[in-house]
Amino acid sequence: xxxxxxxxxxxxxxxxxxxxxxxxxxxxxxxxxxxxxxxxxxxxxxxxxxxxxxxxxxxxxxxxxxxxxxxxxxxxxxxxxxxxxxxxxxxxxxxxxxxxxxxxxxxxxxxxxxxxxxxxxxxxxxxxxxxxxxxxxxxxxxxxxxxxxxxxxxxxxxxxxxxxxxxxxxxxxxxx
Amino acid sequence: xxxxxxxxxxxxxxxxxxxxxxxxxxxxxxxxxxxxxxxxxxxxxxxxxxxxxxxxxxxxxxxxxxxxxxxxxxxxxxxxxxxxxxxxxxxxxxxxxxxxxxxxxxxxxxxxxxxxxxxxxxxxxxxxxxxxxxxxxxxxxxxxxxxxxxxxxxxxxxxxxxxxxxxxxxxxxxxxxxxxxxxxxxxxxxxxxxxxxxxxxxxxxxxxxxxxxxxxxxxxxxxxxxxxxxxxxxxxxxxxxxxxxxxxxxxxxxxxxxxxxxxxxxxxxxxxxxxxxxxxxxxxxxxxxxxxxxxxxxxxxxxxxxxxxxxxxxxxxxxxxxxxxxxxxxxxxxxxxxxxxxxxxxxxxxxxxxxxxxxxxxxxxxxxxxxxxxxxxxxxxxxxxxxxxxxxxxxxxxxxxxxxxxxxxxxxxxxxxxxxxxxxxxxxxxxxxxxxxxxxxxxxxxxxxxxxxxxxxxxxxxxxxxxxxxxxxxxxxxxxxxxxxxxxxxxxxxxxxxxxxxxxxxxxxxxxxxxxxxxxxxxxxxxxxxxxxxxxxxxxxxxxxxxxxxxxxxxxxxxxxxxxxxxxxxxxxxxxxxxxxxxxxxxxxxxxxxxxxxxxxxxxxxxxxxxxxxxxxxxxxxxxxxxxxxxxxxxxxxxxxxxxxxxxxxxxxxxxxxxxxxxxxxxxxxxxxxxxxxxxxxxxxxxxxxxxxxxxxxxxxxxxxxxxxxxxxxxxxxxxxxx
Numbered sequence: 001x002x003x004x005x006x007x008x009x010x011x012x013x014x015x016x017x018x019x020x021x022x023x024x025x026x027x028x029x030x031x032x033x034x035x036x037x038x039x040x041x042x043x044x045x046x047x048x049x050x051x052x053x054x055x056x057x058x059x060x061x062x063x064x065x066x067x068x069x070x071x072x073x074x075x076x077x078x079x080x081x082x083x084x085x086x087x088x089x090x091x092x093x094x095x096x097x098x099x100x101x102x103x104x105x106x107x108x109x110x111x112x113x114x115x116x117x118x119x120x121x122x123x124x125x126x127x128x129x130x131x132x133x134x135x136x137x138x139x140x141x142x143x144x145x146x147x148x149x150x151x152x153x154x155x156x157x158x159x160x161x162x163x164x165x166x167x168x169x170x171x172x173x174x175x176x
Numbered sequence: 177x178x179x180x181x182x183x184x185x186x187x188x189x190x191x192x193x194x195x196x197x198x199x200x201x202x203x204x205x206x207x208x209x210x211x212x213x214x215x216x217x218x219x220x221x222x223x224x225x226x227x228x229x230x231x232x233x234x235x236x237x238x239x240x241x242x243x244x245x246x247x248x249x250x251x252x253x254x255x256x257x258x259x260x261x262x263x264x265x266x267x268x269x270x271x272x273x274x275x276x277x278x279x280x281x282x283x284x285x286x287x288x289x290x291x292x293x294x295x296x297x298x299x300x301x302x303x304x305x306x307x308x309x310x311x312x313x314x315x316x317x318x319x320x321x322x323x324x325x326x327x328x329x330x331x332x333x334x335x336x337x338x339x340x341x342x343x344x345x346x347x348x349x350x351x352x353x354x355x356x357x358x359x360x361x362x363x364x365x366x367x368x369x370x371x372x373x374x375x376x377x378x379x380x381x382x383x384x385x386x387x388x389x390x391x392x393x394x395x396x397x398x399x400x401x402x403x404x405x406x407x408x409x410x411x412x413x414x415x416x417x418x419x420x421x422x423x424x425x426x427x428x429x430x431x432x433x434x435x436x437x438x439x440x441x442x443x444x445x446x447x448x449x450x451x452x453x454x455x456x457x458x459x460x461x462x463x464x465x466x467x468x469x470x471x472x473x474x475x476x477x478x479x480x481x482x483x484x485x486x487x488x489x490x491x492x493x494x495x496x497x498x499x500x501x502x503x504x505x506x507x508x509x510x511x512x513x514x515x516x517x518x519x520x521x522x523x524x525x526x527x528x529x530x531x532x533x534x535x536x537x538x539x540x541x542x543x544x545x546x547x548x549x550x551x552x553x554x555x556x557x558x559x560x561x562x563x564x565x566x567x568x569x570x571x572x573x574x575x576x577x578x579x580x581x582x583x584x585x586x587x588x589x590x591x592x593x594x595x596x597x598x599x600x601x602x603x604x605x606x607x608x609x610x611x612x613x614x615x616x617x618x619x620x621x622x623x624x625x626x627x628x629x630x631x632x633x634x635x636x637x638x639x640x641x642x643x644x645x646x647x648x649x650x651x652x653x654x655x656x657x658x659x660x661x662x663x664x665x666x667x668x669x670x671x672x673x674x675x676x677x678x679x680x681x682x683x684x685x686x687x688x689x690x691x692x693x694x695x696x697x698x699x700x701x702x703x704x705x706x707x708x709x710x711x712x713x714x715x716x717x718x719x720x721x722x723x724x725x726x727x728x729x730x731x732x733x734x735x736x737x738x739x740x741x742x743x744x745x746x747x748x749x750x751x752x753x754x755x756x757x758x759x760x761x762x763x764x765x766x767x768x769x770x771x772x773x774x775x776x777x778x779x780x781x782x783x784x785x786x787x788x789x790x791x792x793x794x795x796x797x798x799x800x801x802x803x804x805x806x807x808x809x810x811x812x813x814x815x816x817x818x819x820x821x822x823x824x825x826x827x828x829x830x831x832x833x834x835x836x837x838x839x840x841x842x843x844x845x846x847x848x849x850x851x852x853x854x855x856x857x858x859x860x861x862x863x864x865x866x867x868x869x870x871x872x873x874x875x876x877x878x879x880x881x882x883x884x885x886x887x888x889x890x891x892x893x894x895x896x897x898x899x
Contacts, residue, residue, distance in 0.1 A: 017429070024449040028404075033396035034389020036574075037448075038525055039610040043837035046525060074389035087387040091379050091803060094811055095246030096386030097525040097574030103387060122846035129837060131525045131575050132246045133814020135848035137807070 003063055007032075008076030018064035023047045025063055026073060034074035034100045038129070045128030048101035049073045055108040057127075074100035083107050086145035094132035102128045106142050115146055219276045223354040224310040226279040227303060228257060229271075234334050234347035236263045238303075241273045241280035241288060242295040243546050245573035245580070246811070247866040248380060248804035249295040253303060255378040255800055256296075259370055260307030262331035263346070270381045275548035275568035287549035291581050291695075293768035293864025296800060300861050308362040310353075317352035318344055367798060367859060378801035382572070393574050394529045394543040399603040402531070403432055405594045406451040406607055408441045408460050412467035412830040413617055414690045417441060417460060424457035434458065437593040439586075444598060448607050468690025469830040472519060475689055476622055479645040482685050483514065483626040492683040493660040495669050496642075499679035504628055504641050511629045511718055513711060516891040517703045519825035520620035520696050521840055526574020527613035530591035535601030537561035539592065542603075544573025546580035554585035555592045577815065578695040582618060583653040586692075614840055615832040619825050620696035621647040621689075623664075625707040629677075635719025636729065639679035642668055646703075647693045648686040660684050663695060667704030667767060667871070672736035673712060691827070697815055698767055701871035705765035706820070709875030710889065713761075713882055723879065724762055738771045738795045739764050741856050746773035746793035749854050758788055761880025763872045768864025770796040771856075774813070774872045776849070778880035784895045785877050787817060787849040792872075795856035797863045805865050806853035812869025813851045818843035820874035821894050841895075849873075 038046030422434035430450025445451035716726035
């Protein structure tokens with residue numbers, strides 16, 4: 001069946017069975033591979049995209065259910081979105097596989113609650129699993145993006161607390 | 177991944193055994209993997225050697241022989257080169273090395289493999305020399321051009337400066353430097369003069385690509401004409417295909433072919449969704465004659481019986497014997513405990529997958545390969561070619577935690593079998609669903625520890641009997657080696673507490689079970705750290721002593737200075753007392769050459785432990801990237817905590833009960849602790865970072881709960897589904 005979807009502001013025509021999950025249309029039909037497959041049953045959040053600004057799990061969303069809703073994927077953020085910049089400042093990703101979904105959930109949270117509490121963050125982000133356990137940096141990056149926490153400096157710029165190896169104990173992590 | 181490889185430097189006689197065992201065929205016996213790999217290899221190292229490429233625009237590309245699977249090694253490896261090269265860190269890039277054991281073997285293993293928390297430690301000398309060598313070539317080129325002495329030239333941020341003030345960049349001097357003969361002997365920097373290593377400038381090189389969706393994982397590979405495959409696996413380990421009916425599967429739009437392979441029935445299709453629909457329509461009958469039909473409860477009971485000496489057929493292997501432990505048999509007031517650990521799944525975010533193309537005797541693999549040499553050997557065996565004609569393009573891996581390095585290259589081999597059948601060089605992507613991944617085995621084994629310990633008049637261990645029952649990870653593998661399987665005993669073997677005990681009787685038994693098992697981040701320490709550290713708190717309580725002071729006394733007895741220093745740093749940074757409502761637990765463990773101490777603050781919420789602040793101290797030798805060390809302590813702690821809180825794979829009559837994250841619970845952000853990392857100053861060469869942060873949190877939590885309610889934890893996970 002021919003379907004036209006609104007993806008990142010562009011009308012996009014695809015041929016797919018109506019019950020095909022949006023995830024596989026994005027990845028296999030459109031080569032938009034930033035959105036990841038993790039579990040296939042809305043348990044891990046790696047496939048999170050926005051439908052009209054709301055975070056949804058694309059692995060369980062058949063394209064017939066999308067209709068004319070505006071789809072935003074990680075590619076639609078452009079790479080320099082304030083949340084993406086905060087993620088880089090904090091070196092949040094480890095393996096990185098879950099991060100597209102984490103960032104999409106975080107963007108949706110901040111759009112709704114520009115100054116989220118820790119509880120807001122936990123509630124909004126607990127559907128996104130990170131097996132590398134980058135959780136405290138996710139929290140820090142969200143607070144940073146919301147401008148409620150101390151910034152860590154510009155992306156990959158020199159940071160003042162540089163400590164030469166062997167000169168003393170380093171300490172980091174407090175407040176993250 | 178661990179110790180078994182560590183004893184050798186470069187290809188050795190054992191590699192020959194590896195090669196012949198894996199490849200078979202008399203023609204190949206006598207070749208080392210390095211020889212086999214180099215056969216047909218197209219790798220031509222550049223003028224600056226196999227690890228450094230420099231472009232005319234001055235960009236330095238460091239070639240990483242190690243897989244980046246999250247652990248941040250690309251940051252550390254490139255920083256080692258940049259430091260000795262005095263390169264502009266902002267112009268340093270990282271590229272993944274091709275598969276070639278001759279150039280890119282792990283120095284501690286003799287094969288190209290990333291594991292055992294060894295990426296930085298085995299590369300330290302190698303990459304320092306590579307960077308210093310390239311630097312010397314630039315300095316010589318500048319000296320020649322300016323007709324000055326090399327001693328009058330300094331290098332900073334990819335710029336060479338003469339005392340007269342003349343300057344030139346790497347880019348400007350590149351052509352000249354390329355003509356300078358590579359030095360045979362280079363002078364390395366005094367670590368006190370490092371300007372990059374040890375600073376917070378050493379950050380990840382892949383963060384941007386990993387936040388904008390452009391980082392390329394196996395799952396993302398799109399090649400012309402590529403097919404996607406899924407495989408119907410048997411419901412029990414060891415079962416085989418008896419027959420299958422593909423009629424309905426082949427009717428699914430997009431399904432191209434359905435055929436049997438050694439591990440099941442492959443469904444090959446135009447898309448992932450079509451392949452999955454095809455598999456749902458497939459009917460398979462299984463031959464379960466040789467399948468493992470025992471459940472996890474029966475296996476656990478067997479191991480407990482063995483540990484209790486009720487099974488006389490057991491073969492015990494001693495790994496630490498000192499003095500006469502016979503008095504323990506009749507000791508009346510001895511401490512006794514039995515601990516029980518379940519199967520654990522790695523549950524990486526990216527399920528196992530691989531892309532293979534087979535054209536006659538040529539194989540191209542495109543995936544997050546963790547053990548390139550093993551993958552080459554296994555693929556070569558299937559196709560019937562020399563391993564050197566197996567080309568591997570290594571991509572980012574979406575986590576591994578040990579899972580992607582198997583002796584059998586299990587899912588890689590499966591993909592090669594399918595691509596071989598498809599043939600003509602047509603690429604095939606094998607996709608495992610979450611369910612495939614979770615039910616495929618290669619679990620951290622079930623383990624039972626039984627201890628009996630007699631204290632002396634001062635309350636310290638006088639005699640220590642220790643029995644470990646587990647399934648061997650190394651047994652039957654070409655790298656098994658002699659003596660007890662180190663992966664089952666490491667951490668009990670070598671413990672400072674045993675060193676401080678005059679009489680020791682420590683043995684291991686490794687019964688056979690038909691469930692595939694594997695290393696799981698920190699390997700033996702996943703259980704030995706728990707047993708040693710939780711036992712120590714119980715012994716301290718029995719002796720009426722403070723558990724921190726008790727450890728200090730034992731470390732002093734054992735000469736375990738690094739344990740003592742890490743413990744002291746963590747305790748000092750934690751401050752005098754826990755926040756109101758929280759109870760502290762302490763644990764210390766050495767693994768992969770590094771010592772980690774943690775003070776964890778814990779409370780009970782609805783009967784389940786909640787972990788708040790975790791103050792960590794690590795001695796990992798020279799700290800190359802303090803920020804990435806912190807990231808690994810944070811992540812390692814979460815991974816370990818996830819395992820001890822919730823991790824448990826169970827089998828009913830041989831079938832895995834869990835299938836996805838709804839039944840295999842993992843740690844989520846609302847359950848994650850806040851980890852503070854403190855690095856013990858050290859001038860020693862770097863040691864492991866990726867794994868040592870994982871095993872300490874479990875016993876720290878158990879010790880906090882013991883302090884809170886005097887109840888020891890003898891069975892993991894803490895939170896069980898039937899509770």
